[in-house]
Amino acid sequence: MTSDRTLNNGALVLFSGGQDSAVCLAWALSRYDRVETVGFDYGQRHIVEMGARLRVRAGFEALFPDWAARLGEDHVLDLRGFGAVAESALTADRAIEMTDRGLPSTFVPGRNLVFLTYAAALADRRGLGALIGGMCETDYSGYPDCRRDTIDAMQQALNLGMEQTFTIETPLMRLTKAETWGLAKALGGEALVELIVEESHTCYRGERGERHPWGHGCGHCPACELRAAGWSAWTAAGRPETAP
Ligand code: ZN
16 A cells, blocks of 8 residues: 655754754655654653754744745644653753663663654654754764664655655764854854854753853753753854855
8 A cells, every 4th residue: 555645855854842852843844845843742840942943943934934935834742651751851850871781871761762753753744855953973973863874764764655755854864063163154144153053952951041251051961061062063164154
């Protein structure tokens, strides 16, 4: 049996409201006719992430008219059942540290596999041919579901299991965090950089906190440290653009 859903030149962006997914949204809007976003409520400790999603989307609509015309619906899927199974530092009140498996305690087992499965089911219903995620193996080699090998296997499994022709695009896969800032500048200029600094949310602790040069956050958790280090490296290099 073949799926009755024909896919178009549209994309569904896995959009958390963080720096990486905001850059992915810009990348998608620069090359697809229609772009929708999906977020996952998996029992995050911090509702702040959901607020950031809406503010970043609103910023895109206000600042970039060409992109606003292509930006379609936002979807939020309830994955709290998964969050309950996969409980870890992101979803429960545990310390952020390395576990005896050599993985950070922020690792939620299989999270991206679940996200991609739900995203693909939604994309099938919406007729969107591309799934776009900010997975990156440069800075997070400890996250096995961020590796391109995992994504390739997932793409094959989804296409076999759904009789579809999805592509899973991971534009940040080989970029450093500094290069991700450069990609934002290449796609949307300093206006996009400023929007991401001001409104995107990365901090694991969910703190808006003080306004650092790289944005808001506690400044001490691994996510804040990574974002701050990337920003410092990028500004020290003269804020170069990264070719999409
Ligand atoms: Zn933080």
